[in-house]
Amino acid sequence: MGARRRRPAGRRVIPEPTTATASVSVPRRRCLPPTPCLFFSQFARIITFRCLPVLTRRVDSRYRYPALYFVFFAAFSGFAAFRNVLxxxxxxxxxxxxxxxxxMITAGVVVQPLWGFVAxxxxxxARVLVVAATVSALSLLSYPLGASLPGDAFLLITAGTALFAVGRAPIVPLSNALVLREGFDYGYARSFGSTSFGIAVLVIGFLLAYTTTLLVVYLYIAGMAVFVALALTIPDDEESILEGGLGTQAIGLLARRQFQVVLVAAxxxxxxxRSGDAFFSVYMRAVGLGDGYTGAAWALKTVAETVVxxxxxxxxLSYGSLVSVGGLGFAAGYAGLTLFPTLGSVLLANVGLGVGLALLFFALVNLAHDCAPDGLHSTAQTLLTSVGVGAGGALGHIVAGWLVDAVGVQSMFAYLAAASVLLALVGVAVHAVADARHPTTA
Incomplete structure (x- = not known):
């Protein structure tokens, strides 16, 4: 009997059809192209069953909260820096x-306190963050739609921007409340946002020389998908106890003299x-420096923020001193943009702006947290960013837009420098009133 031939490993032997099987017709499966619904359902399954368990196991509280800032500011950087260019x-x-x-800012001002009350x-x-991030991402689709329309897209873009602002409004203040609720160092966690903003805007600034400006919209939408996955891993607050009604406590917070001074500074x-950021990219084009250097200037500014x-x-230093020094940093930066529109001066001016922004936010966010009663910290942070920063930014946008048409974008920064000096003077009031209970930041 001859030696039996061995079948090579890994080869599959398909038997010849017999009489019984040859007559059976096996239908072939058709390979259909995926529909949009199928694509998004598969994407949702990947996020839910693959990404989310990994994040839950590997991203603990020491890294989860800095990651929120890192992802959001990286996603938002391009839209913030190049929105007006678009x-x-x-x-x-x-x-x-x-x-x-x-x-954009007015819509945020109106809804931010409501988001805080709900939280x-x-x-x-954290669940509020999930809903808000989803709304903001979907609403930005109005920009590519408006760009594809043959007529004037002003109304469509304005409506989409308003809805975007409604969703984006609570993301940063609620993240601040979560960080301070857990006892984390706000400056350390927030530095991750400044770092990612600087890196992302630098890369995007150079990419825009080779691609469409709508890239900033698509990057924001992709970033919000990651942000939602992170926010779903944050536990609810089961320890804070609010004494009295929510509305009564919120009114009492607004009636506190310390909180009122903080709101004026904000x-x-x-x-x-906000007005300076919105028109900085327009300024760079006006003085002949271009989008690439715009990204470099933003990156240097955020490096300064991170260090501070x-x-x-x-x-x-007391919180009031930080407010005064921060206001002077803005005044010096805007004066430099007005008087010396060269590359070196612009980069140096952005260092002053980054230092001022970090000092002011560190002081005001911590003061708002300290002024709020237990269980009302989310509301305090949304009031700070809506009634304070948001309302001021809304007025600043319209005034700056009028000044750009009236005196030019370069001269507009001179008026912002004068307003920054007033902010530095408000720091004296913050020191006299709000620093009475909190003499130092150490």
Whole structure:
């Protein structure tokens, strides 16, 4: 009997059809192209059953909260820096860009306290973050839709921006409340946001030289998908106990003199910072420096923010002193943009702006947290960013847009420098009133 031939490993032997099987016709499966519904359902399954368990196991509280800032600011950086460039490419005037910016901030001002009330009432700020991030991402689809329309897309863009602002409004203040609720160093956690903002805007600034400005919209939507996955891993607040009604406690918070002074400083911060940020990319094009250097300037600014956020908690300066120094940082930065529109001066000016922003936010966010009673911290943070920073930014956008058309974008920064000096003077009032209970930041 001859040696039996061995079948090579890994080869599959298909038997010849017999008489019984040859007559049976086996239908072939058709390979259909995936529909949009099937695509998004598969994407949701991947996020739910693959990404979310990994995040739950591997991202503990030491990294989860800094990651919230890192992801959000990286996603938002391109839209924040180049929104008006995108609107300018759509044919909008300076006044129209100012109206869009004002609508964006005004919508946030109106809804932010409501988001805070819901978060405190349900004691689930993380679930509020999930809903808010989803709304903000979907609403930005109005920008590519408006860019594809043959006519004027001003009304569509304005409506989409308003809805975007409604969703984006609570993301940062509720993240602040979560970080401070868990006893984390706010400056350390927030430094991750500054770092990611600087890196992302630098990369995006160079990419825009080779691709469409709508890239900033698509990157934001992708970033919010990651943000939602992170927020779903945050537990609810089961320890805070609010004594009395939520509305009564909120009114009492607004009646406190310490909190009122903090809101005034936050209003001026929003006025000088939001309007300056909105028109900085327009300024860079006006002085002939371009989008690539815009990204570099934003990156240097956020490096300065990061360094200050990491170091300010170890200083012995009072919150009022931090507000005054921060206001002077803005004044010096805007004066430099007005007087010396060269690359070196612009980069140096952005260092001053980054230092000022970090000092002011560190002082005001911590003061708002300290002024709020237990169980009302989310509301306090949303009031700070809506009644304070948001309302000031809304007024700043419309005033800055009018000044751009009246005196030019370069001269507009001179008026912002004067407003920054007023902010520095408000720091004296913060020191006299709000620092009475909190003499140092150490």
């Amino acid at each position: 609107l300018e490419e759509m044919g909008m005037s300076g006044v129209e860009m100012g109206i869009v910016g004002m609508v 405190d009432y349900t004691r689930s700020p 209003f001026l911060l929003g006025f000088v910072s 956020f990491l170091a300010v908690g170890r200083t012995a």
